[in-house]
Amino acid sequence: MAIVLIRAVILYIVITFSLRLMGKRQLGELQPSELVVTILISNIAAIPVEDSSVPMIMGIVPILTLVCLDVIMSGFMLKSPRMRKLIIGSPRIIISEGKILQKEMNRLRYTVDDLMESMRNQQIFDVSQIHYAIVETTGKINFLLKKDFQPAEKQDVSAGGSTENPPSVIIRDGIRDNEQMRLLGLGEQWLTKTLREENVSEKRVFLMTADKNGKYGIIEKE
Numbered sequence: 314m315a316i317v318l319i320r321a322v323i324l325y326i327v328i329t330f331s332l333r334l335m336g337k338r339q340l341g342e343l344q345p346s347e348l349v350v351t352i353l354i355s356n357i358a359a360i361p362v363e364d365s366s367v368p369m370i371m372g373i374v375p376i377l378t379l380v381c382l383d384v385i386m387s388g389f390m391l392k393s394p395r396m397r398k399l400i401i402g403s404p405r406i407i408i409s410e411g412k413i414l415q416k417e418m419n420r421l422r423y424t425v426d427d428l429m430e431s432m433r434n435q436q437i438f439d440v441s442q443i444h445y446a447i448v449e450t451t452g453k454i455n456f457l458l459k460k461d462f463q464p465a466e467k468q469d470v471s472a473g474g475s476t477e478n479p480p481s482v483i484i485r486d487g488i489r490d491n492e493q494m495r496l497l498g499l500g501e502q503w504l505t506k507t508l509r510e511e512n513v514s515e516k517r518v519f520l521m522t523a524d525k526n527g528k529y530g531i532i533e534k535e
Contacts, residue, residue: 316365324358327373346400350383394488401450406496408446411459421448432456445479480530484521487534497525 354376361372390397407417407428418428428440431454437443445457457479481493483504494504508515511531523529 320365320369321362323369324362324372324376327376328354328358346386347383350379353379394485404450405448406446407448407454408443408456409496411441411444413440423448428454480522480524480528482520483523483529484515484518486520487516487518489515497523499523499525499527503527 357372357375357379361367361369386400390400405417405421407414407421407423413428418424428446432438432440432443435456437456437458442458442462443456444459446454448454481490481497483490483493483497483499489504494500504515507527507529508518513531513533517534518531519534520532521529
């Protein structure tokens with residue numbers, strides 16, 4: 314019994330250190346690759362605890378290997394948005410201007426029940442109140458209510474709330490997102506003209522957002 318207790322304490326310390334090294338968040342906020350690593354770590358850690366004949370090193374080495382692999386992959390994804398999109402995907406819009414994009418929901422294999430459950434989790438019970446909804450890479454759906462149903466704030470009293478889709482990211486770390494530009498109805502000529510007016514090249518843009526009206530924001534690389 315004492316051996317099992319000691320092994321459990323050692324593995325607890327190793328796993329806690331490993332998760333701290335990964336620097337991740339709550340379970341519901343984990344990306345698919347991060348969730349896989351977490352599940353594998355829990356399964357690997359259970360073996361040395363349950364079977365005292367298995368050397369501790371057989372549990373510690375695979376756990377640290379998985380953590381190192383996750384850190385390395387995170388570094389690659391930080392430098393390569395294409396790899397990030399390939400591994401964890403990208404946010405997808407399922408409601409735009411109050412209209413449910415059924416083809417997008419089918420592509421994501423989201424049912425009406427999934428949508429309604431996510432709405433109820435955010436205290437929304439009428440789909441007609443939703444102006445915009447986006448599925449994050451974690452699977453969580455975020456909603457923007459129509460103007461008449463948004464909670465009133467001081468600045469909204471005179472402005473009347475928001476009636477437009479929020480801005481989308483069209484350039485991240487010097488790489489253009491052509492799909493988002495297409496959804497916004499913004500062409501390459503508009504982008505070229507805008508960047509020329511701001512006197513910045515596309516490769517020097519760290520983050521650029523825009524809405525369908527052409528209102529944009531640019532943050533240059535440091």
